[in-house]
Amino acid sequence: xxxxxxxxxxxxxxxxxxxxxxxxxxxxxxxxxxxxxxxxxxxxxxxxxxxxxxxxxxxxxxxxxxxxxxxxxxxxxxxxxxxxxxxxxxxxxxxxxxxxxxxxxxxxxxxxxxxxxxxxxxxxxxxxxxxxxxxxxxxxxxxxxxxxxxxxxxxxxxxxxxxxxxxxxxxxxxxxxxxxxxxxxxxxxxxxxxxxxxxxxxxxxxxxxxxxxxxxxxxxxxxxxxxxxxxxxxxxxxxxxxxxxxxxxxxxxxxxxxxxxxxxxxxxxxxxxxxxxxxxxxxxxxxxxxxxxxxxxxxxxxxxxxxxxxxxxxxxxxxxxxxxxxxxxxxxxxxxxxxxxxxxxxxxxxxxxxxxxxxxxxxxxxxxxxxxxxxxxxxxxxxxxxxxxxxxxxxxxxxxxxxxxxxxxxxxxxxxxxxxxxxxxxxxxxxxxxxxxxxxxxxxxxxxxxxxxxxxxxxxxxxxxxxxxxxxxxxxxxxxxxx
Amino acid sequence: xxxxxxxxxxxxxxxxxxxxxxxxxxxxxxxxxxxxxxxxxxxxxxxxxxxxxxxxxxxxxxxxxxxxxxxxxxxxxxxxxxxxxxxxxxxxxxxxxxxxxxxxxxxxxxxxxxxxxxxxxxxxxxxxxxxxxxxxxxxxxxxxxxxxxxxxxxxxxxxxxxxxxxxxxxxxxxxxxxxxxxxxxxxxxxxxxxxxxxxxxxxxxxxxxxxxxxxxxxxxxxxxxxxxxxxxxxxxxxxxxxxxxxxxxxxxxxxxxxxxxxxxxxxxxxxxxxxxxxxxxxxxxxxxxxxxxxxxxxxxxxxxxxxxxxxxxxxxxx
Numbered sequence: 001x002x003x004x005x006x007x008x009x010x011x012x013x014x015x016x017x018x019x020x021x022x023x024x025x026x027x028x029x030x031x032x033x034x035x036x037x038x039x040x041x042x043x044x045x046x047x048x049x050x051x052x053x054x055x056x057x058x059x060x061x062x063x064x065x066x067x068x069x070x071x072x073x074x075x076x077x078x079x080x081x082x083x084x085x086x087x088x089x090x091x092x093x094x095x096x097x098x099x100x101x102x103x104x105x106x107x108x109x110x111x112x113x114x115x116x117x118x119x120x121x122x123x124x125x126x127x128x129x130x131x132x133x134x135x136x137x138x139x140x141x142x143x144x145x146x147x148x149x150x151x152x153x154x155x156x157x158x159x160x161x162x163x164x165x166x167x168x169x170x171x172x173x174x175x176x177x178x179x180x181x182x183x184x185x186x187x188x189x190x191x192x193x194x195x196x197x198x199x200x201x202x203x204x205x206x207x208x209x210x211x212x213x214x215x216x217x218x219x220x221x222x223x224x225x226x227x228x229x230x231x232x233x234x235x236x237x238x239x240x241x242x243x244x245x246x247x248x249x250x251x252x253x254x255x256x257x258x259x260x261x262x263x264x265x266x267x268x269x270x271x272x273x274x275x276x277x278x279x280x281x282x283x284x285x286x287x288x289x290x291x292x293x294x295x296x297x298x299x300x301x302x303x304x305x306x307x308x309x310x311x312x313x314x315x316x317x318x319x320x321x322x323x324x325x326x327x328x329x330x331x332x333x334x335x336x337x338x339x340x341x342x343x344x345x346x347x348x349x350x351x352x353x354x355x356x357x358x359x360x361x362x363x364x365x366x367x368x369x370x371x372x373x374x375x376x377x378x379x380x381x382x383x384x385x386x387x388x389x390x391x392x393x394x395x396x397x398x399x400x401x402x403x404x405x406x407x408x409x410x411x412x413x414x415x416x417x418x419x420x421x422x423x424x425x426x427x428x429x430x431x432x433x434x435x436x437x438x439x440x441x442x443x444x445x446x447x448x449x450x451x452x453x454x455x456x457x458x459x460x461x462x463x464x465x466x467x468x469x470x471x472x473x474x475x476x477x478x479x480x481x482x483x
Numbered sequence: 484x485x486x487x488x489x490x491x492x493x494x495x496x497x498x499x500x501x502x503x504x505x506x507x508x509x510x511x512x513x514x515x516x517x518x519x520x521x522x523x524x525x526x527x528x529x530x531x532x533x534x535x536x537x538x539x540x541x542x543x544x545x546x547x548x549x550x551x552x553x554x555x556x557x558x559x560x561x562x563x564x565x566x567x568x569x570x571x572x573x574x575x576x577x578x579x580x581x582x583x584x585x586x587x588x589x590x591x592x593x594x595x596x597x598x599x600x601x602x603x604x605x606x607x608x609x610x611x612x613x614x615x616x617x618x619x620x621x622x623x624x625x626x627x628x629x630x631x632x633x634x635x636x637x638x639x640x641x642x643x644x645x646x647x648x649x650x651x652x653x654x655x656x657x658x659x660x661x662x663x664x665x666x667x668x669x670x671x672x673x674x675x676x677x678x679x680x681x682x683x684x685x686x687x688x689x690x691x692x693x694x695x696x697x698x699x700x701x702x703x704x705x706x707x708x709x710x711x712x713x714x715x716x717x718x719x720x721x722x723x724x725x726x727x728x729x730x731x732x733x734x735x736x737x738x739x740x741x742x743x744x745x746x747x748x749x750x751x752x753x754x755x756x757x758x759x760x761x762x763x764x765x766x767x768x769x770x771x772x773x774x775x776x777x778x779x780x781x782x783x784x785x786x787x788x789x790x791x792x793x794x795x796x797x798x799x800x801x
Contacts, residue, residue: 218793253775254772
């Protein structure tokens with residue numbers, strides 16, 4: 001209750017309501033939810049309203065918490081030197097907890113608890129400002145949050161406390177110095193580049209994976225075969241988006257030896273095809289990515305681990321409002337399961353190049369792209385569900401560029417609708433496909449064998465630093481209250 | 484546990500073993516039966532059973548049998564079935580399954596003839612045989628191991644054999660055969676493309692993952708009915724004479740699919756038949772691929788390039 005009585009909480013919360021309403025507005029592009037089997041439009045509106053409201057309110061609460069502590073720090077006069085640091089720390093912790101709580105809130109059979117969903121992190125808004133975005137290769141997106149809030153607090157304190165402008169100015173110069181120093185290090189960092197690999201992305205234009213009739217499926221399959229045939233003339237690595245199902249469709253027509261022959265005759269030289277399909281393993285449905293060599297068959301595979309709430313598993317929280325709506329829907333939802341949670345590292349070895357495979361929403365989680373010392377990142381996207389929503393696309397593209405910068409690796413994003421991209425190790429889009437078209441996106445990617453600081457240490461340094469500052473501030477406040 | 488119940492459980496287990504690959508495989512995923520989207524793993528492992536006859540590729544090598552032919556000696560018994568029952572899979576066996584039953588525990592075996600498929604109830608027949616075995620004392624604890632095992636095996640063989648024996652034979656004498664002019668062939672191929680696309684491939688129809696496949700009667704019955712209608716339609720087509728052999732195979736295939744899916748849909752009435760039918764679907768999917776290859780081969784040998792999408796896909800693949 002004390003929390004709700006503070007103006008700081010409400011300022012943060014209301015600011016969050018506006019910001020996250022903008023961030024999560026893309027949820028409305030899911031309407032009318034026919035891919036979930038919802039037939040009544042009114043039911044779809046109610047479900048989306050509940051989801052949208054919950055997302056916005058939950059995430060805004062963490063901004064409210066930040067507001068609460070910000071007010072507390074300001075009131076306790078912790079000093080001009082400390083206050084910006086403490087505010088920045090409080091924001092980093094609030095953002096990190098928001099990301100974790102999001103996964104707890106949407107937990108269900110198939111869900112994964114962890115900091116997987118930093119959707120709407122303000123760092124993503126600064127992807128085009130190189131001096132800022134590059135900092136993520138040292139300490140991740142939370143370090144950008146830290147710097148932005150540190151800088152923002154300095155500006156605020158400068159204008160609100162003009163008598164101490166010198167202290168503010170010194171800190172601002174120090175901050176700018178730090179940013180410039182890190183940029184300088186970034187520019188002179190060693191990159192151990194391998195021989196470029198020619199890649200071809202088979203970009204498709206599929207409305208929904210589940211609602212295709214046979215004629216449409218065959219037509220899409222034929223187009224994919226044409227594109228693969230064309231790509232095999234030049235590309236060393238052919239990448240298909242999530243749900244492409246090349247292997248599964250081939251197995252409809254061909255026996256095992258026929259499939260081998262098909263791959264073998266694609267090219268005289270050995271080429272690799274990264275496919276993704278929905279299939280069943282031990283009675284469980286998975287989204288499986290497979291790397292196939294045209295000459296020696298299956299090279300490696302990865303089962304998608306981080307599933308999307310509602311889209312790929314039914315969170316417990318969602319079952320409550322649905323059960324109130326209709327017992328019929330509840331019966332259906334209680335057994336709803338699109339995918340099972342996979343396990344194992346999302347790493348596949350292509351000769352001496354280590355591929356990091358991110359399937360669709362896994363791209364959003366920075367931690368998912370760290371392990372295994374990858375040389376190249378490949379994202380297999382299924383973004384048709386957003387119906388080319390501008391906001392969703394912007395956020396995904398921003399996340400993709402940050403994953404490339406954080407790890408300083410080329411990133412290829414293959415999408416089953418909208419656009420595919422080839423992003424270089426500095427987060428710059430080198431090539432992009434024509435939106436909503438069947439086409440081949442070809443280009444060269446250069447595997448990098450060196451690791452960034454962030455790839456080594458992840459988010460822990462900035463979280464640790466923030467926690468220490470935050471703890472010190474609380475202690476100081478408590479001591480002050482006692483005295 | 485009552486001996487009768489024990490025997491019934493043992494029977495179920497043995498039936499499963501000889502229901503092509505393994506009972507486990509059925510429940511491991513409907514996808515493994517290629518009923519909906521399913522990858523076929525590339526043959527990387529010698530422990531695989533490429534032709535699903537109950538013998539792994541490694542065992543096929545030991546027996547010197549064809550690892551892509553489930554019945555290497557062509558005597559009507561699966562290679563694995565013959566090995567398990569002590570016969571040589573390379574030598575055509577003169578033994579009838581009925582003989583085996585005669586030799587063991589059962590005095591009389593119900594004879595099943597082609598066309599009885601919808602009337603025969605394999606679950607009832609198997610139960611009757613088991614009861615007879617129990618009454619005779621051969622399937623009780625007191626019987627020696629050999630008698631017991633032979634008896635159980637014989638019941639399993641008989642059940643599966645009756646399934647295949649009862650399948651009707653299509654009378655292809657009534658087919659309307661025309662000359663093999665390009666015009667006739669093109670017209671025929673248009674209808675054939677529709678059959679392949681709507682029935683033999685059917686990429687869009689999927690089972691509900693969450694439910695036991697045998698609880699989804701409606702899905703299978705509808706599918707069975709569609710195959711039956713498709714077969715009836717295929718009977719009325721004008722068949723160019725150079726396509727007659729392929730068309731006969733397609734008719735057989737459509738018929739078997741129709742019967743298998745209908746049998747699965749009637750799981751509650753005859754669960755044993757449904758399980759054997761479920762495994763048989765895998766074999767039919769394999770046959771579908773052979774027929775598609777044959778169709779493509781015919782197209783090439785007759786220098787035909789039909790515009791239908793499904794044929795274009797086949798041209799890209801073969």
